[in-house]
Amino acid sequence: MKIHIKNGRLIDPANGIDAPKDICIASGKILAVTEPGKKPKGFSANKTIDAAGLVVAPGLVDLSARLREPGYEYKATLESEMQAAVQGGVTSLVCPPDTDPVLDEPGLVEMLKHRAKNLNQANVYPLGALTVGLKGESLTEMAELTEAGCIGFSQAAEPIVDTQVLLRAMQYAKTFGFSIWLRPQDACLGRGIAHSGPVASRLGLSGIPVIAETIALHTIFELVRQTGARVHLCRMSSAAGLELVQKAKKEGLPVTCDVGAHHIHLTDEDIGYFDANARMLPPLRSENDRKAIGKGLLDGTIDVICSDHTPVDDDEKLLPFGEATPGATGLELLLSLSLKWADEYVKPASQRLSHALARITSDAARIAGLHGGQLSVGSAADLCLFDPKARWKVEAGALASQGKHTPFLGHEMTGRVQATIVAGHLAFDRGLK
Numbered sequence: 001m002k003i004h005i006k007n008g009r010l011i012d013p014a015n016g017i018d019a020p021k022d023i024c025i026a027s028g029k030i031l032a033v034t035e036p037g038k039k040p041k042g043f044s045a046n047k048t049i050d051a052a053g054l055v056v057a058p059g060l061v062d063l064s065a066r067l068r069e070p071g072y073e074y075k076a077t078l079e080s081e082m083q084a085a086v087q088g089g090v091t092s093l094v095c096p097p098d099t100d101p102v103l104d105e106p107g108l109v110e111m112l113k114h115r116a117k118n119l120n121q122a123n124v125y126p127l128g129a130l131t132v133g134l135k136g137e138s139l140t141e142m143a144e145l146t147e148a149g150c151i152g153f154s155q156a157a158e159p160i161v162d163t164q165v166l167l168r169a170m171q172y173a174k175t176f177g178f179s180i181w182l183r184p185q186d187a188c189l190g191r192g193i194a195h196s197g198p199v200a201s202r203l204g205l206s207g208i209p210v211i212a213e214t215i216a217l218h219t220i221f222e223l224v225r226q227t228g229a230r231v232h233l234c235r236m237s238s239a240a241g242l243e244l245v246q247k248a249k250k251e252g253l254p255v256t257c258d259v260g261a262h263h264i265h266l267t268d269e270d271i272g273y274f275d276a277n278a279r280m281l282p283p284l285r286s287e288n289d290r291k292a293i294g295k296g297l298l299d300g301t302i303d304v305i306c307s308d309h310t311p312v313d314d315d316e317k318l319l320p321f322g323e324a325t326p327g328a329t330g331l332e333l334l335l336s337l338s339l340k341w342a343d344e345y346v347k348p349a350s351q352r353l354s355h356a357l358a359r360i361t362s363d364a365a366r367i368a369g370l371h372g373g374q375l376s377v378g379s380a381a382d383l384c385l386f387d388p389k390a391r392w393k394v395e396a397g398a399l400a401s402q403g404k405h406t407p408f409l410g411h412e413m414t415g416r417v418q419a420t421i422v423a424g425h426l427a428f429d430r431g432l433k
Contacts, residue, residue: 008051013358014374028424059091059382071100089384098156106148159187170229239292260308276324311403336413
């Protein structure tokens with residue numbers, strides 16, 4: 001299909017574009033980016049989209065979205081979460097390996113990619129399990145998993161207690177150029193429920209101290225110094241942890257990091273009276289930590305915002321706080337929560353949209369080693385069209401994800417996706433003219 005998008009404000013951080021432009025799409029790729037009203041000679045569109053009042057941006061790239069298949073279809077299905085992705089403007093997503101069975105064999109990875117491709121919606125890039133069964137004991141066949149389509153290797157939320165195993169994993173990854181994705185949390189200190197502080201004490205909840213993150217970071221950085229392996233740190237949550245990351249980057253260590261969108265805006269105070277929707281992993285921390293996260297995104301200490309999409313069903317969420325499963329839906333909130341961060345931290349106002357989009361498009365694609373997140377001529381036509389001024393209320397019934405639980409239920413958001421195009425195919429349309 002040939003598509004002509006006209007009258008929109010094109011924001012493409014990778015190419016430094018923020019201006020009125022038209023885009024012509026053919027054969028699933030960007031054919032031309034032109035001045036308004038112009039198009040290549042001989043180009044005749046099958047569909048013309050009037051994007052007046054809308055931002056035309058690269059499709060969002062989400063570095064952490066659990067799709068729950070295989071094994072947890074009672075929490076979510078590939079169909080429901082792919083629909084949630086395109087409804088949220090996400091055209092490429094990275095999924096962790098903590099499925100059932102775990103993504104530790106090539107056949108499982110190939111099956112997941114095949115299922116996702118047949119749905120013809122968002123692009124799915126799996127992370128392979130770093131150790132067999134995520135048990136932290138023996139390494140997986142990383143080379144075979146890479147051939148099957150894995151873009152990196154992770155333990156998801158499962159720790160590796162044996163440092164010798166992690167050392168061997170980094171040595172192997174360095175030898176073959178693989179990346180390792182680790183969530184920094186000490187296995188023993190991280191057994192609590194909420195952030196260790198006054199709120200947890202008042203509510204009688206066992207705490208997860210900040211040193212659970214910093215101790216893990218010290219270990220990771222020492223192993224990176226020893227091996228030179230490339231490590232991406234997943235879901236940073238504390239000011240002290242970000243200080244260590246900043247020092248590691250200044251030292252030249254090959255490390256990057258992300259933050260879950262929820263942690264940019266919420267603190268442990270949002271637990272309220274045991275609201276299980278606010279139970280996260282890592283836990284929501286203090287206001288000081290939240291502010292450090294916002295500033296870290298601005299100064300480059302934190303590279304990327306991800307949705308940390310973790311759909312949880314009612315049976316596992318509508319429980320006492322300490323028994324509820326951590327996690328929240330996030331794919332459909334990623335854009336709005338990123339724009340909300342920019343509104344609070346980015347000055348001047350004219351740069352807010354480009355800063356926010358960079359964290360969820362080109363920066364994310366760079367870390368994942370993907371070609372997406374930009375709208376260069378010849379690249380895949382993965383786009384997101386959104387109204388930056390549209391206001392909408394987060395309601396469970398309106399979410400496409402099978403996971404309806406989020407601490408933002410009832411909140412009003414700004415910025416809403418109107419259409420999503422994946423490989424030149426209109427995957428989602430909220431009612432464009």
